[in-house]
Amino acid sequence: MSLVRLNIKGISYSQTQNGAYALILNEVDGDRKLPIVIGAFEAQSIAIALEKEIRPPRPLTHDLFKNFADRFDITVKQVIIHKLVDGVFYSSLICERDKIEEIVDARTSDAIALALRFQAPIFTYKNILDKAGIYLKVNPKKDDEEDQDSILMDELIVEEIETSSIEQDGYKNKSIKELNELLEEAVNNEDYEMAAKIRDEISKR
Numbered sequence: 001m002s003l004v005r006l007n008i009k010g011i012s013y014s015q016t017q018n019g020a021y022a023l024i025l026n027e028v029d030g031d032r033k034l035p036i037v038i039g040a041f042e043a044q045s046i047a048i049a050l051e052k053e054i055r056p057p058r059p060l061t062h063d064l065f066k067n068f069a070d071r072f073d074i075t076v077k078q079v080i081i082h083k084l085v086d087g088v089f090y091s092s093l094i095c096e097r098d099k100i101e102e103i104v105d106a107r108t109s110d111a112i113a114l115a116l117r118f119q120a121p122i123f124t125y126k127n128i129l130d131k132a133g134i135y136l137k138v139n140p141k142k143d144d145e146e147d148q149d150s151i152l153m154d155e156l157i158v159e160e161i162e163t164s165s166i167e168q169d170g171y172k173n174k175s176i177k178e179l180n181e182l183l184e185e186a187v188n189n190e191d192y193e194m195a196a197k198i199r200d201e202i203s204k205r
């Protein structure tokens with residue numbers, strides 16, 4: 001079975017499962033998207049890994065795994081989403097230590113959070129993408145119409161992790177200096193959702 005490389009397109013709030021998020025993976029050499037439902041903690045961990053500006057004062061669980069692996073010269077070479085059963089994706093970490101390769105089972109959300117930290121490529125098998133891949137388009141027959149994923153992706157990663165935009169409106173009257181102070185305070189308090197909202201307001205300025 002041939003492998004298909006994927007990259008991360010973004011994260012959106014799941015409309016089907018309360019408190020869950022949809023991780024959107026994109027086929028590198030194609031137009032198909034692979035949506036995977038993940039938990040809030042894993043969504044936050046992936047979002048923080050994608051957002052280079054936000055650095056937690058203490059390591060998150062996936063950061064701890066990366067630090068532990070670095071200490072013992074273990075490298076995650078790649079992640080393979082190798083099975084889909086009843087809507088659940090199964091993944092493997094392809095690890096290497098002293099030129100010896102090991103395969104470790106992992107939840108897909110954890111595997112991708114680690115792939116980001118190790119800068120490891122993400123793959124799936126073609127038959128899985130054929131089965132679960134989708135085209136996020138308003139009308140696939142009309143090339144000139146805006147495809148739906150561009151609408152989704154504009155609000156992905158951090159903005160979609162927000163449960164409400166009401167709090168963000170309160171930052172509009174703050175100066176850049178005040179926002180930066182609030183951002184630093186939020187990161188120190190490990191309130192990454194608030195930090196993301198403040199960061200977005202700074203970016204808009």
